[in-house]
Amino acid sequence: NTSIYQEFSAELSDIEIITDIDRVTKLSLDYYHFSPILQSQLNDKKANLVVRPTTEADVIRVAKAGVNYKIPLTVRGAGTGNYGQCIPLEAGIILDLSKMNQIKWLKPGIACVEPGVKMAAFDKQAREIGWELRMAPSTYRTATIGGFIGGGSVGMGSMNYGQIKDRGNLHRVRLVTMEEQPQILELTGDDVQQVIHGYGTTGIITELEIPLAPAYPWQEIIVVFDDFMTAAQFGQALSDSAGIVKKLVSIHSAPIPSYFTALQPYLTQGKHCALLMVSEYDVAPLKDLVTEYGGTFTYSKTAAEAAKGTSLLEFTWNHTTLHARNIDPSFTYLQTFYFTLERVEKMYQHFGDEIAIHLEFLKAGGKAVPGGLQLFRFTTEERLQEIIEYHEANGAFIANPHVYTIEDGGDKQIDKDKVAFKQKIDPYGLLNPGKMRGFTL
Ligand code: FAD
CATH class of the missing domain: 3.30.465.10 (Uridine Diphospho-n-acetylenolpyruvylglucosamine Reductase; domain 3)
Structure with a gap:
């Protein structure tokens, strides 16, 4: 095996090749550890070496040599995936394309x-x-x-x-x-x-x-609500407001806002929040909508002001999970298409304190629908499975982030x-x- 890699490296010696074990180990992993299940399945996986080409011609040479020596090849961008997408199950080479950046x-x-x-x-x-x-x-x-x-x-x-x-x-x-x-x-x-x-x-x-x-200048805004379902309804109403230009509608049930350490001055203990990005030109109509739903504006930065600090984006989508895990590493998550607020409410009431709901609105089938990356403390695989099954039995679709094959995470069926x-x-x-x-x- 060692000699295969030596021959492979000698053939491609004009391309950057990383063999240092610490760097190879680091470049073999991604953010799979958000899942305790993937963590135990993947934490010892490692490539033999990393190749970092800068041109398509070199990619072709790497592919050709890989086939010649029958070496597995796993492509890597920045390695921020959550399901071990770029973790090599069968070792081999990591093809790091971060330098092909024109x-x-x-x-x-x-x-x-x-x-x-x-x-x-x-x-x-x-x-x-x-x-x-x-x-x-x-x-x-x-x-x-x-x-x-x-x-x-x-x-x-x-x-x-x-x-x-x-x-x-x-x-x-x-x-x-x-x-x-x-x-x-x-x-x-x-x-x-x-x-x-x-x-x-x-x-x-x-x-x-x-x-x-x-591209619009995106105003970054936080709105606080007393009641979670009102915050969720506000999220739906904003998503449905054709006249307000926006690109982020992220709703967080308590206690999630308490995990956003850097935003504490703008959040209230026990309350729920919306993190938003709307066009700077549409802040006035947004304020009227917030008033209609009884929310309180606590933070509002123009695009230029927001560019000077951390964007609210980095508290939304799966960054929410990252902040929760910084507080308590036993937190994990699910990715859910709820499709309707009725279903959100049903899950909110059913799971109570066990699951903290985090909604992200997105367009699906021509409509704005609530998706979720809900948080909970991992206990056992059986309980995780029960939680998934309860959601599915109630018509939600779960894109399971605790599996590493394409099929099991997404469509649940083989794409012929x-x-x-x-x-x-x-x-x-x-x-x-x-x-x-x-x-x-
Ligand atoms: P990598 O992790 O390097 O690669 C991802 C997959 O693509 C791997 O399977 C890899 O083999 C393959 N790949 C990479 N480059 C190529 C190529 N040139 N040719 C063929 N295959 C290739 N994802 C979302 O979709 N939405 C989110 O909001 C989101 N939020 C996240 C938040 C956090 C805190 C974390 C840790 C992850 C989040 N992710 C999210 C997952 C991930 O960050 C994104 O999907 C990101 O776009 C992956 O880009 P990457 O360059 O890191 O890809």
Whole structure:
């Protein structure tokens, strides 16, 4: 085995290769530890080495050598995934694409980028021409665009544009295959679905063409409510207010606000809060809506003021879980499509203090619906399963963050098209082995 890696490294000696054990260990992991189950399953997984190319030509050479030596290859962007997406189950090499970070071109409404471009860095440039990413996770500052396509799903902006997998949110990808003679494929139209949330099992993305959204100066706002369901109804009403331009509607039941250490001056013990991003031009109509629902404005920063400190984004989506875990590491979470407020209320009443509900509104099937990343202290796997089953029995959809295969986390069924595509482009099953349950050699 050692000699294979020596030969592989010698062949690619002009590309950056990391062999230092501490760095390789670090670059083999992501944020899988948000799940106590994944933590015990994945914490000893480690690659043999990390390769960090800067060009597509070098990616092709790495793929070719990988196939030649039959070495597993796991692609990595920034390594901020939550389900061990970029953790190599069968060792091998980590292909770190963070240095392929060029914006190839940028036009009003659309851009072409390399996969390692960081999302916030991209927006900084795009905003100069009045545009920005349609959606981004709360790891916006560190995550790469390729990693978001390969392992993410939703985020700020999903309020307007839905999930990445919704038709139109990715226009084109360029892929390197894992064959003896690696090919370059260009996928457009519905074919881009092969790589969306594919965990790098269906090819190595080397270029993406992504549609953009008009950039507004986003005002960051906190509103406090006495009653959780009123806060949730306010969230729905704001999401449904066609005239108010927004990109983040995040609602937190008590005691979650108490976990936001840096925001304590703006929050009230025992109360519930909304963290919002709306266009600076729409603050007045928003205030009227807040009054209608009996909320209290406690924090309001213009985009320029917000840019000087930590954005409220970094308290929402799965950053909420991060803050809770900083207070008590036994906290874990679920990802839930509630679809309706009636269902939210039913779960709120049923689980009481056991589960703290955190809602994120997003567009699904043309409507604004409440999704949730609810928090609770992990006790046993059996209890976790019961909680999931209760939600599902009541019509909620759970995207389970406690499993590492694509199928078990998402659609819960084998995607025959994706499996057939993988069989063609990765005939030896070397791309992130073990993550696509439907694929067998
Ligand atoms: P990585 O973790 O490096 O990779 C993700 C997956 O994509 C891996 O399977 C990898 O193999 C594959 N991949 C990476 N690059 C390529 C490529 N070039 N070609 C093919 N496959 C590739 N996710 C959300 O969707 N929404 C959120 O709001 C959100 N919030 C988060 C908050 C916290 C605190 C944390 C820790 C995570 C959160 N995540 C969220 C998960 C994650 O941060 C995002 O999905 C992020 O976009 C992943 O980007 P990355 O560059 O870190 O990807």
